[in-house]
Amino acid sequence: MAGVLYIVATPIGNLNDITRRAIETLGAVDLILCEDTRTSQKLLAHFGIEKPLQSYHQHSALQKTESIIAALKEGKNIALVSDAGTPGISDPGNQLVAALTVLGQDIKIVPLPGANAAIAALSVSGFPTDKFVFLGFPPVKNKRQKYFEELLACEYAAVFYESNFRILKTLAEIDALNPDKGRRALVCRELTKMFETVYRGTVSEVAEKIKKDPLKGEFVAVFEGKRG
Numbered sequence: 001m002a003g004v005l006y007i008v009a010t011p012i013g014n015l016n017d018i019t020r021r022a023i024e025t026l027g028a029v030d031l032i033l034c035e036d037t038r039t040s041q042k043l044l045a046h047f048g049i050e051k052p053l054q055s056y057h058q059h060s061a062l063q064k065t066e067s068i069i070a071a072l073k074e075g076k077n078i079a080l081v082s083d084a085g086t087p088g089i090s091d092p093g094n095q096l097v098a099a100l101t102v103l104g105q106d107i108k109i110v111p112l113p114g115a116n117a118a119i120a121a122l123s124v125s126g127f128p129t130d131k132f133v134f135l136g137f138p139p140v141k142n143k144r145q146k147y148f149e150e151l152l153a154c155e156y157a158a159v160f161y162e163s164n165f166r167i168l169k170t171l172a173e174i175d176a177l178n179p180d181k182g183r184r185a186l187v188c189r190e191l192t193k194m195f196e197t198v199y200r201g202t203v204s205e206v207a208e209k210i211k212k213d214p215l216k217g218e219f220v221a222v223f224e225g226k227r228g
């Protein structure tokens with residue numbers, strides 16, 4: 001019988017956010033695929049899990065994907081994790097899942113839900129979130145304006161990821177294009193970690209607040225939907 005591929009969410013900071021099911025599954029599979037073996041090794045060591053780890057990322061060779069599919073077909077159970085949060089969400093994972101589905105392989109793929117920075121930010125936004133848009137990371141070079149225009153045109157709350165190096169530049173570019181200066185934004189820094197900070201206000205107010213703190217850590221931003 002073929003094995004199962006488990007897509008396992010891991011914490012985005014606070015290790016207590018791992019689920020019991022994730023710990024049980026990681027402790028039971030034959031192999032764990034991860035982005036950075038050193039990062040995942042630390043997580044596994046924290047929970048006393050000793051399992052073979054193999055790196056797997058978006059640029060992994062087709063050969064690697066094929067050997068994973070072969071192992072699953074032989075009956076091996078495999079878990080896939082990313083460095084943090086939910087695999088496949090601005091993280092590797094989709095490629096392997098796509099390969100398993102597109103090729104019509106008869107292999108079960110099981111999600112183990114858990115932490116995700118975008119959903120955590122939305123949950124404290126206070127904006128209507130019965131519908132929302134996730135835009136991933138803004139492009140670093142080309143097509144930035146197009147991306148921000150798309151963001152500002154959203155009628156629903158729009159959430160995106162950004163690095164500490166670019167968060168202020170990104171907010172300034174959005175503010176310059178934004179005709180509705182009263183539209184609210186929320187930026188979360190280091191969610192679930194020691195220096196967790198939630199900045200609320202208009203785009204320019206949020207940027208001013210961020211400037212007062214050390215520009216360190218990971219950021220996720222939410223914009224309320226277009227008003228009027």
Ligand code: SAM
Pocket residue numbers: 012013082084085086087088089090091115116117118160161162163188189190191192193218219220
């Ligand atoms: N798969 C992950 C998830 O489920 O959230 C996201 C991976 S993406 C490569 C990493 C980005 O997510 C970071 O650059 C940051 O924008 C955001 N992020 C991850 N952890 C975060 C945290 N603890 N606080 C704020 N943003 C975070």
